[in-house]
Amino acid sequence: MLEEMCRLTSAGVPPAEAARAALEGVDRSPSEHDRPQADRADAARPRSRAPGALPLGDARKECKGLARAAVRLDAPALDDQLTGLVTRHGLVVAWEEVMVPTLHAVGRKWESSGDRYVEVEHLLSWHISRALHRAIAVAVPGAQGVGPVLLACVPGEQHSLPLEALDASLTEMGLPTRMFGAAVPTEALTAAVRRLGPVAVVLWAQARSTADHPLARHVASTSWGVKGARSRPTVLLGGPGWAGRQVPGTLRPQGLSEALATLANLYDSFAAPGESRPAP
Template identity: 65%
Template sequence: MTREREPVPGMGLTTGALARRLGVSPTTLRSWDRRYGIGTATRTEGRHRRWSPRDVAVLEAMCRLTSAGVPPAEAARAARGGAGAPGPPARDPDGGADGGADGDGRSRAPGALPLGDVRQECRGLARAAVRLDAPAVDDLLTAAVARHGVVGAWQDVMMPVLHAVGRKWETSGDRYVEVEHLLSWHVSTALRRATRRVDPPPPRPEPVPPAAPGPVLLACVPGEQHTLALEALTAALSERGVPTRMFGAAVPPEALTTAVRRLGPTVVVLWAQARSTASTPLAAHVADTHWGARGARRRPLVVLGGTGWAGAAPAGLPRPGGLGEALELVSGPYRE
């Protein structure tokens, strides 16, 4: 197998060099040329493509537009027009999209994620994630939070793509692990960026002030490493001005009860994504943890989050069905 040589100065980029620069595969470049007329007329004597600076500008615009969720045929027309590059009308003979989806919602392109019927923003995010285009992923996630808020961005943009990556990973062996890790890291970054500081209210001047609501304590149960859903709830609560304390993954039982006694939380959210980590006795123990002066003892409302708590929820331990429902339940005690 011969390695494609780097371009000679003045001759333009080779297909391999351009693919590495853009973060796409050479097959994608050839597909865009065949389908949409995004190509180059310059070839060497051996019939190898050479991509000029104008060709590169068109393809960079094409990548930006498809990452933003624009359908490839439309992106091709806009990219050619924006860069001033001539070319024939975009060809899309089978109605599909390279890295996108057919009219029936099923992808035909190698490496595309099984998204189904989702927002166009999801398709752009999926393309950027598969390309490992970290700046584009970050920009798209930030824009989604700004446009839809934390709950809308989580439910309508982040979750569909995360689930699609997970399904692809399960059916592809060890492939797409890097896509899942990169996407998860940037989702976490976007959620933490959206989490603002909320200070507790100052104490009232009465001799014996009424008990003010304590913060919401959020923690994964022992053995549970998945934190993204808790990070989403933390960010959504901060949007409503609710004070939180986020403890993250796999919090030991002793640390949970110690934190409850020290903080006096009004609500404790325990997250378990797998049945193997969910422990109803632990949840009941946390719910029965008291604090405060004798005669004015209090204990928290414990909310169970995640699919690990499948089945009927124990009495007094509510189990909301999603982020929106959890947000309403947990923020209830803090409404004036």
């Protein structure tokens, strides 16, 4: 009975509804037939204040199921739910509407509870990273004849998960990338820009303390190629750390969807007449 209730709640069914189903001995998963009743019961019930509940507010039901699995440290349930999310909704919707709200809820709980929820945040982040990597296990061939998108966290920035989501989505679209991850030193970053000649560089800063405006200006002004035909990358600044003062010569997309649209349009401008980038 307990296993059945855990299975139902990890899939997003509200606890009271799952308990009734388990008590009745009904061996079933939350199907399309079950969802309207579960949604009505959940909407009528005040948000849980029980210990361990995450501050999700009116988030999607999938967020609540993911949060329950994370709080229980239920790794198999996390993997199953994340794989299902990406399969049903695609990377962008899964990231923006489920993964990010759940990560934010865990972060808020961590901030208000000392170090009690560190393990929950780390486990959830790890499994989200795994799900993103699995989603692009079979990569679409990248665009030919143009430089890649270079993705890097600024020096001192360890939060690379949003860049992993962007990297996975770009790869799914068939756009070439080079993912360098967390805390890339300034010299290594500028050397990579000169070596690769990227079409675009995405710099991620989660906090204002790590947002390096001089570095962003330097990368935006870095050029390569023969004299008279030198090129510079388009620089996109991602993350809340860049809020406030604008860095001249850079773009600031608001979220994954906008970044993808900007980069797709950029690659389309490099395509030869009659040629288009690979379809997702």
